[in-house]
Amino acid sequence: MSTSTPxxxxxxxxxxxxxxxxxxxxxxxxxxxYQFMTPVQQKVLTELPTFQSDCLVQAKTGTGKTIGFLLPTLNSLLTSSGLPKGQVAILILSPTRELALQIAKECDSVTAQLQPRLECHTAYGGTSKERDLKKFLDGNPKIVVATPGRLNDYLSDSYVAEKFANIRTLILDEADTMLEAGFLNSINDILRRLPPKSAGWQGMCFSATMPKKIVDVLPKVLKPGYTTLTTIDPNETPTIDAVTQHSLIIPTVADTYTNLYALLLQEYELSPQNFKVIVFGTTANNVALMHSVFSVLFENKAQVFQLQSRLSQNIRTRTTNEYKAAQAGIMFASDVIGRGMDFPNVSLVIQVGLPSNGEQYVHRVGRTARAGNEGRAVIILTQRESYFLKANKQLPITPYPYQLSNVAVNVASEVSTAFANVDPTVKSKAYQAWLGFHKVYTKQLQLNNESLVELANEHAFSMGCPEPPMIDKQIVGKMGLRGTPGLNVGHVERTSHGRRGGGQGGGAPKQRDHSVDKNGMNGGGARRGGGGGRGGRGRGRGGISKR
Incomplete structure (x- = not known):
C-alpha cells in the first residue's frame, strides 16, 4: 500500500x-x-528486539504487512555471512498464488537498488513444473514465495529439499487464512521436510485473527518467548462496520441475472467515473458465466474482467495487473481474491448467492474501503437464501435502498439476448456447478433433491437453455442425485484435451444420451454443451518460476 503520506x-x-x-x-x-511507515511496519521495525527475532504479528489485511516482514528479513540477509549459491534464505508461505505474486512483486521493488540483485522466486501450481524447476535449480534463489500445496510437492523431492538446508527465515503470511483453507497438513509436512526449528531459523507469523488452528501450529514455527505485536485496537470499529452494506432479496434463482444487471446499472448511474466493482460468485463456473453475459451487457459502458481458478495462471496474472491499474470496471471473481489481495479504489463489492459462512462474507467485503477509502457492499440472495441474514444478525446489513423490480423487468429482454451469445458449454458447466454447490445447503434451504433440481432447472431456463443441460450419470451419482426427477442424465465423452484446456474450459465435452433418466427430461441424441465437470481446469503441475 502507498505510504507517500503519513x-x-x-x-x-x-x-x-x-x-x-x-x-x-x-x-x-x-x-x-514510500516515505512513511504504516503502523504494522513501524511496530515491526522499531519494537522487534532484533531483526532476527521470532514474532507473531496481528494486523488487518491491506495494512502493509508485506513490507513489514520483507524489510527486517532482507536486511538480516544482507548483513549476514553469505549463503552457498542456490540455497534459499527466506521462505514465505502464502494462501493463494495471486497473493504470492503480489508479495514477490513487492520484494522485487524493494530490492531494485541492490547490486547484485537478489533473486526472488515463486512456487505455485498452474505453470510448467519442469521449466520452472529448471530455472529454480539453475538460479540463485535467495527468497521463495510459495503456496503450501505446491511447495510441499517440491520438497517431497530430496534433491530440491536440499536447497532449503540453510534457511534463515520462515514467514507465514495470512496464517489464519491458510489454516482455514485446509493447509494445516501441508504446512506440517513442509515443517517436517525443512531443517528442524532447533537449527535456529527465524519464524514470523502474520495473521489478522487468532483461531485455534494457529495456536496449535505456533510452537512449530516460533520458539518460546517470541515477541507478540499487534496493531488491532480491541475498541476500534471493525473496518467492515465502516462499509455501507445492503441486501437485495429476490424471489428465486430465475431472477438472479436481471436483478444483478439492474443493480449494476443503478450503481453505474450513481457514479460512472468511480465505478470499480468486484462481483463474487459462488463457483468458478458461475463466475465464467457472469463474465460472458455481462461482457455483452456492459460492452459500451465499462471494462469487464474475471478471476477464477479455472483460468490459466498467465491469464490470472495479467488480469490482476490490468484490474489493479484500471480506474473503473467490473471484476467477476471467485474466492481466489477473497482475502489478502489489494485492488486500489474498489468502490463496491457485490456477492451473488450464499457465502459459505459469515467470515467469508466479511473477507469479501474487505476488498473495498481499503487504505482509509470509503466503500459499499451489496449481497443478492433469494428468499430461501435469506436465512443467511438471520444467522448473521451481527452484520450491519440493511435492505438495498432503491427499488429495482421494475428495472429488472424492463431489462429482461437485454439479458435474454446476452445469454443467447453465451457458449452452451459455459451454461452447462454453470448449471452443474450450481447443483453441486447448493446440494451442500439443502438442509438450510429447506430443499429435498426433487425441489433442488426444480430450482436448478429454473436457473437453466433463466440462462436461455431450451432444456436442462445434460450431466454425466457418474457425476449425478457422486452428487447423491441418482433417480431424481427432472435431471437430464446421459453419458458425457471427454475430448482428449477437455481436461487440460485453458481459460474457461478447453475442448467442449461430447455428449451422447445413452441412459436418460426415465423421470427426467429427454436429451435427444448426441449434442454439445453438457456438464463436462472439470474440463478446462488448466491444472498444470507447475511450480517455481523465477521472478
Missing amino acids: LLEGAQPYSSMKGKLQDRLLQGLEGMG
Whole structure:
C-alpha cells in the first residue's frame, strides 16, 4: 500500500531507519514512492528486539504487512555471512498464488537498488513444473514465495529439499487464512521436510485473527518467548462496520441475472467515473458465466474482467495487473481474491448467492474501503437464501435502498439476448456447478433433491437453455442425485484435451444420451454443451518460476 503520506499522526518516515536498514533498501522504498511507515511496519521495525527475532504479528489485511516482514528479513540477509549459491534464505508461505505474486512483486521493488540483485522466486501450481524447476535449480534463489500445496510437492523431492538446508527465515503470511483453507497438513509436512526449528531459523507469523488452528501450529514455527505485536485496537470499529452494506432479496434463482444487471446499472448511474466493482460468485463456473453475459451487457459502458481458478495462471496474472491499474470496471471473481489481495479504489463489492459462512462474507467485503477509502457492499440472495441474514444478525446489513423490480423487468429482454451469445458449454458447466454447490445447503434451504433440481432447472431456463443441460450419470451419482426427477442424465465423452484446456474450459465435452433418466427430461441424441465437470481446469503441475 502507498505510504507517500503519513496514515496516522506520529508515523515515522523510513529515513528515520537510516543506519538500521541498508541504504539500498531505503533507496528501493524511495523508488516505490514510500516515505512513511504504516503502523504494522513501524511496530515491526522499531519494537522487534532484533531483526532476527521470532514474532507473531496481528494486523488487518491491506495494512502493509508485506513490507513489514520483507524489510527486517532482507536486511538480516544482507548483513549476514553469505549463503552457498542456490540455497534459499527466506521462505514465505502464502494462501493463494495471486497473493504470492503480489508479495514477490513487492520484494522485487524493494530490492531494485541492490547490486547484485537478489533473486526472488515463486512456487505455485498452474505453470510448467519442469521449466520452472529448471530455472529454480539453475538460479540463485535467495527468497521463495510459495503456496503450501505446491511447495510441499517440491520438497517431497530430496534433491530440491536440499536447497532449503540453510534457511534463515520462515514467514507465514495470512496464517489464519491458510489454516482455514485446509493447509494445516501441508504446512506440517513442509515443517517436517525443512531443517528442524532447533537449527535456529527465524519464524514470523502474520495473521489478522487468532483461531485455534494457529495456536496449535505456533510452537512449530516460533520458539518460546517470541515477541507478540499487534496493531488491532480491541475498541476500534471493525473496518467492515465502516462499509455501507445492503441486501437485495429476490424471489428465486430465475431472477438472479436481471436483478444483478439492474443493480449494476443503478450503481453505474450513481457514479460512472468511480465505478470499480468486484462481483463474487459462488463457483468458478458461475463466475465464467457472469463474465460472458455481462461482457455483452456492459460492452459500451465499462471494462469487464474475471478471476477464477479455472483460468490459466498467465491469464490470472495479467488480469490482476490490468484490474489493479484500471480506474473503473467490473471484476467477476471467485474466492481466489477473497482475502489478502489489494485492488486500489474498489468502490463496491457485490456477492451473488450464499457465502459459505459469515467470515467469508466479511473477507469479501474487505476488498473495498481499503487504505482509509470509503466503500459499499451489496449481497443478492433469494428468499430461501435469506436465512443467511438471520444467522448473521451481527452484520450491519440493511435492505438495498432503491427499488429495482421494475428495472429488472424492463431489462429482461437485454439479458435474454446476452445469454443467447453465451457458449452452451459455459451454461452447462454453470448449471452443474450450481447443483453441486447448493446440494451442500439443502438442509438450510429447506430443499429435498426433487425441489433442488426444480430450482436448478429454473436457473437453466433463466440462462436461455431450451432444456436442462445434460450431466454425466457418474457425476449425478457422486452428487447423491441418482433417480431424481427432472435431471437430464446421459453419458458425457471427454475430448482428449477437455481436461487440460485453458481459460474457461478447453475442448467442449461430447455428449451422447445413452441412459436418460426415465423421470427426467429427454436429451435427444448426441449434442454439445453438457456438464463436462472439470474440463478446462488448466491444472498444470507447475511450480517455481523465477521472478
